[in-house]
Amino acid sequence: MRKIIGYTTGVFDLFHIGHLNILRNAKSQCDELIVGITTDELCMQLKNKMPIIPFQERCDIISALRVVDRVVPQSRIDELADQELYNFDKIFKGSDWAGSPKWNHLKEQFAGKGVDVVYFDYTETTSSTLIRTTLERLHANG
Numbered sequence: 280m281r282k283i284i285g286y287t288t289g290v291f292d293l294f295h296i297g298h299l300n301i302l303r304n305a306k307s308q309c310d311e312l313i314v315g316i317t318t319d320e321l322c323m324q325l326k327n328k329m330p331i332i333p334f335q336e337r338c339d340i341i342s343a344l345r346v347v348d349r350v351v352p353q354s355r356i357d358e359l360a361d362q363e364l365y366n367f368d369k370i371f372k373g374s375d376w377a378g379s380p381k382w383n384h385l386k387e388q389f390a391g392k393g394v395d396v397v398y399f400d401y402t403e404t405t406s407s408t409l410i411r412t413t414l415e416r417l418h419a420n421g
Contacts, residue, residue: 285309
């Protein structure tokens, strides 16, 4: 029986329970989970801010999780090229992307390749942005 390969990506800065929930949920739906970690350069390009935790340290953290089988760098946004490279059967995204024009189009393209797009809800009580903002406030207030 052929193993199911899953794929997801993220910055995974300031690792928290929401990140762990996504990775656990993803692993529960595949035999091998590949995680693309957004490089510092791509993060700057997309969000105009550097992650607090450097790229290699974020890779080390995610690699240490038993639910993750392989970590790869994400240096560009091209999910179809990623599928060609990693031959995944499922791609996992946050539910905030569901129904967007980009992901509606990608879902159609992936369906033609036999790839399922699976959306997960975010953990609403925790986010890297909230943690980062809190840390910046604490730092500013000395």
